[in-house]
Amino acid sequence: MHILYIHQYFKIPSEPGGTRSYWVAKRFIEEGHKVTMLTTSSSIQEKIVHKTIDGIEVIYLKVPYNQNMSIMARVKSFINFMIKSTRLALKVKNVDLALATSTPLTVGFPALVLKKLRKIPFIFEVRDLWPEVPIQMGGLNNKLLQKLAVNFEKSIYKNAKHIVALSPGMAAGVLKYEPQEKVSMIPNMAKIDAFWPREKNKQLQTELGLRTDSFKLIHFGALGLANGAMSIIRGAEELKEDTSIEFIFIGGGSTEEELKNYCQKHQLKQVHFLGRFPMEETSEIVNFCDVSMVSFKDLPILYTNSPNKLFDSLSAGKPIIVNSAGWTKEMVEKHNCGVYVNPHQPTALAQAIKSLQVDDTLKNEMAKNARKLAETTYDKSILCDQYASLIAAGN
Template identity: 40%
Template sequence: MRILYLHQYFRKPSEGGALRSYYLSTALAKAGHEVELVTAYNGKTYKTEIIAGVKVHYLPVAYDNRYGFPARIKAFLKFSWQSTRLAFKLKNVDVCFATSTPLTIGIPALLLKKFRGTPYFFEVRDLWPEAPVQLGFIRNELLKTVLFWFEKLLYRNATKIVALSPGMVAGVKKYKLPVPVFLIPNIADCRFYQPVFTEKVSASTPFVISYLGTLGRANRVDFLLDIAKLCQEMNLHQVKFLIAGSGAESRHLKQKAQKLNLHNVTFTGHFNRHQVQELLNRSAATYTSFAKFPVLETNSPNKFFDSLAAGKLCLVNTKGWLQDLVEKNNCGFYADPNQPTAFVQKLLPYLTDPTLLKTCQRNARELAEREFSREKLSRKFVAMFENNSIKVNQ
């Protein structure tokens, strides 16, 4: 089968960042399919590269997560235009797979279907435009109407839809369209991340809590700084916080940490994959952070699944699916981000009981292997292309 894979933010392992499309596109290639992937990069000329059997087309469309909303929209539309032109030059495509965000990734897929009869599968990584609407990025009522109409249009014309969390499945199904929806969460790479369990805890042994990922408005890593401030005030000197990432809020967060005179917080900047692996090996726990908006409770953050694979105590500040996962599998806890005292009270037992901590860390790794392993989810993804009788929402 000849598959066209559209993803504006494709990353390969040497670059770090979210590797879902790398995992899934290369799984298709390994299964014998011919895969051509179209993405963007911050270069000046078009180029191609063969990556693990996948031909990757790099379009020169600059993007930075520090961009304001107008600049982001410009980048989205530019990539949509260039990828559409390229897609129509490719011959004999059997199916197109388009993964959001942004929602504009669906434009070339939709046009291929309308003018070439090429079916497409659409992957929902975020409920868009619901997310930017709730976060206040989109306020114009006419624009909201147009974007929600376009979202429904993309879903209606898709042959199959992939969603990354139960909340996203529900967000798609609210339109009551006769399109099968597959739940394929983010991937835990249990081969790359090998657990290093905590053997002892004491007041003299650093207890490292890491935040990995984007430092953006939607992430509200301010919550973690409030927790760090309280730990410092309570003389919990063994608790250290490492923040690895970059984004629009980086400067603000560093200024806040300086203003609060935090001695227990270190900003490392963006890390590549091997640096993330090393950081997780040093960490006892990870913190997954989002602002308090209902739509963000549906998220499926890739770094959370890295944490499971690495066998870390998983601390989350959103209700919904992530809370259910850590509580039902006894591999972490949820704490209201506006109540740092409640967080610290829940953390205290893990600072004194190595058996409790190690049990939760082992449970995290077992959950990764059982439900989210790269091998299991890749097989499910490939089967979606090869077997029309596969059960949906499983």
């Protein structure tokens, strides 16, 4: 089977960012399928670049995008890719199945066109419940546009052969419109061979300007509006006088400068913004930290999130502090691999951090449980098998 995989932000392991589509595509190839990945790159010079990467035929379109873009610039990028990818998708020969993975929702448009014009079925993967996310975040306020976007969402779901959601909350959002048998939940993936507990790299800590004897908390990944990382900074402010603790941010996004400026203004010298790193170095940094923090803005729609950093933290064997009152809260509490802290209570965050710092037994038990959960439930080998079975079953 020839699968046309449409993902605007496709990344390979040597690049910063989520690699779910890479691993899924690789598993399809192992099953004997041919995979053509249709994606974007801001760095290419030509309008279109073809590459074969680990058996995946990747078509890169030159469509700029980054986390620091304004809302209007992002919308322009989404529409640009929607138009260009649709034109190119229609030219790809002998396609048997399309797989479009959001966000944004516009990624579903080329798959929809392929079905209408070439009778090619498609699977739609829901990584965020658009347009509800931008509506609740205030990025889509026009009532007419909201209605049009919701109708577009319903049309994609209706025309999809099958829908894969990345969390129970996302699946519930789809089930408002589609029957149970049409929807599967395959969450984001842990990578137990890429993130794992090992001896801490003290040399790298020193090179990055960090202490080797401090208690370290890490937030890695995007620092966009949806991440609400100021809640972590407020917690750090509560611990301002405690020199035994360091807060580390790796990644970046639209709120990064605001966070940096706040830390500078309030002399939060224990907070470090280290920038972006490829997965191998990210793994080293996460490994020498003691606790991972997964932060989101306090909006009901974001309770459905399925963040990469959560599953990489499980793989790394780190206790996880979450501030989203959804399924991730239920997960860390049920499996005793972390704690939930209300994002509006910085004092509670500070207390949770100190509790983990002083109680090695608790911290080590949570770390062990996190790794076990990654190995037995969320590793990419397990979830990619589920995806391959979905395809084999004809969905």
